[in-house]
Amino acid sequence: MNSHGGDERRVVWAVTDTGIGPLLLAATGEGLVSVVFHAREAVRDRALERLADRLGAEPVEAPGSPLLAEAIRQVGEYFSGTRRAFALPLDWSLISGFNRQVLRELAEGVPYGTVVGYGDLARRVGQPGAAQAVGMAMGANPLPVVVPCHRVVESDGGIGGFGGGLETKRRLLAWEGVLPEPLF
Structure with missing residues (x-):
């Protein structure tokens, strides 16, 4: 020892x-x-x-x-624009429980150029009705961009919140072709 x-x-x-x-x-x-x-x-x-x-x-x-x-x-x-998926070892020690479960599903199941609703992501981890908790998990994400919380949006088409700021979320989604590029 x-x-x-x-x-x-x-x-x-x-x-x-x-x-x-x-x-x-x-x-x-x-x-x-x-x-x-x-x-x-x-x-x-x-x-x-x-x-x-x-x-x-x-x-x-x-x-x-x-x-x-x-x-x-x-x-x-x-x-x-030459990489669509990250291939890095991740240390999940800053997050646990439901939040870790949701973020792992997000990392593995929501590819580049796609989005998922908060409620859809809650259903994917077996917790239908936990859309608000999914939103909290996104806010607690210690690995944004690599674990793509910018790909989680509101079911009514709203962009939802984002720890990096809504302008950053819009730019990431535009980068991936999900939203049109901002005009200015």
């Missing part, structure tokens, strides 16, 4: 520029653990503090770590 503290959880992070602004990507040895929108200095610093609190390890900037380098490459491909 190692008593030198070498088994502490390591958290690495990097910021990458995208078609929707800077994204903070953070990973553990398990996989990508967090994606944060609008990751300019103040937002980035708050996100890193929250990660340190929740994961019990001080995040270290390491864009060259193999997992982050691969995540940055795949995010770049997504925003250049």
Whole structure:
């Protein structure tokens, strides 16, 4: 048994520029653990503090770590239009229970260029009538873009809410061809 503290959880992070602004990507040895929108200095610093609190390890900037380098490459491909599905290991430790179940279904069952209603997603995980809880799960998604909560919309055709802001959600849906490009 190692008593030198070498088994502490390591958290690495990097910021990458995208078609929707800077994204903070953070990973553990398990996989990508967090994606944060609008990751300019103040937002980035708050996100890193929250990660340190929740994961019990001080995040270290390491864009060259193999997992982050691969995540940055795949995010770049997504925003250049050459990638439609992410193939990254994911660390689900920041989310549990119903929220994790819903987000895993979303990640596996709602492909690029498609949308699903909150109620439909609730039915898919065996909880018809839990549309509002699905909305809460989307708001708690620690891995937006990679786990595509932007693809969940209201059944009446409304866009629904979005943690990254409605303009970001519109841009992601337009990027995937679900919505027309904004005129300005």
